[in-house]
Amino acid sequence: PCPLCPIGCKHVAMLRGFFADEHEVEVVEAGYDYEPVYALGSNLGIDDPAGVLKLCLLCDSYGLDAMMTGTMLAWATEAYERNLVGLEETLVEPRWGDADGYVEMVKHIVDMPNEFYVSMAQGRAYRGLGEDFLMTIGGVGLAGYHTGLAFVVGTAIGARHSHVSNAGYSLDQRHLGEPLDPVKTVETLVEEETWRCILESCGVCLFARRVYDINLVAEALAKLGLRRSIEELKETGRRIYALKYRFKLREGFSFKNLKIPARLFETPSANGRIEPDDVKKALEVAEHRIKEMVEKYAPAM
Ligand code: SF4
Structure with a gap:
């Protein structure tokens, strides 16, 4: 929540994950509210709460806008399904509901290994393709x-x-x-x-x-x-x-x-x-x- 607010509308989840084989468990706090859960959850067909939280956490740790990141991942998935882009651009096969695949794509958005991910990072439709379903206004x-x-x-x-x-x-x-x-x-x-x-x-x-x-x-x-x-x-x-x-x-x-x-x-x-x-x-x-x-x-x- 924002400092000193008595309402505290924000939610913090405890995300439990394995950082090594066997029982090496770590618990991290992941903040979430409506928009990130929409953008990185239902918007991407992800119904597993841990998968959504993992993506929220990743965006937070990179300082990425969760809404814009989810928007770009959704656009990329649809563009891939429509054969507007292929694996040589996306490097990872974008699939609705595949949180782990999206985690890899978010990392590429930050690393920008090719022209496709440069445009993803800039919030643009790659080479102007599929702009009618790029769900942005004013970027x-x-x-x-x-x-x-x-x-x-x-x-x-x-x-x-x-x-x-x-x-x-x-x-x-x-x-x-x-x-x-x-x-x-x-x-x-x-x-x-x-x-x-x-x-x-x-x-x-x-x-x-x-x-x-x-x-x-x-x-x-x-x-x-x-x-x-x-x-x-x-x-x-x-x-x-x-x-x-x-x-x-x-x-x-x-x-x-x-x-x-x-x-x-x-x-x-x-x-x-x-x-x-x-x-x-x-x-x-x-x-x-x-x-x-x-x-x-x-x-x-
Ligand atoms: S209600 Fe939510 S957004 Fe508003 S001040 Fe409190 S924590 Fe911040």
Whole structure:
């Protein structure tokens, strides 16, 4: 868990393994939560908990993003099954459910012994093959759910460049069964994330976001001598958001380069099928809206 948190949402498993023949057993702690278990478990067809934990541990020890690693392994397995790549590229036969094989592949992602693994390490589809089933947006592996339009758009436009930036899934969840308007979706996502900028700056865990609403945050800050009106707090959130985006844009992020994998449109979400035109519209609106905010709140020096 994060230091001093009384909730402790994170889980730690004791992974028992043999480090030598006979009874030479060692027990190591493996941290896990929902996303790594999805990305390195069900996403790869692995139903053996020890196999999933082994992969989680390996990613942690290498400092690899578990979600992105699982995404790349899944892509490689499908690309192999479709004969887009062969053993000369993968070096290990990728097979759904084969945790030991995936362990070897993760090691290759780190060692990068050939061009294939260089692209795996960079999170790219090897030679542009099978991009329609490379489940990334903006170079980031997707979270383990497919809730609807807001999830896709939220992942694409998050200032923090992550699905947790604005919780598009939560917006989808609140509107299950109702079609979402792309323009309103962008407005809500941007508003949510500007508010999250304040919560994160105050050190409030996003899981407690329904507890710390804007009034309570203003009250808590006032107790510390930081008196801010609700509007001032919102303005600060917008400034932080714009500064994050200024950084993102400076580092090469471009709305035009965003590619949404075709599979997200082919596979019905919890809110039904997502229309490519709705995503396109949302991204156009987002680009305009966000660039306007950047110019206003974080103008170039
Ligand atoms: S993520 Fe939030 S709830 Fe979980 S341990 Fe950290 S502070 Fe606590």
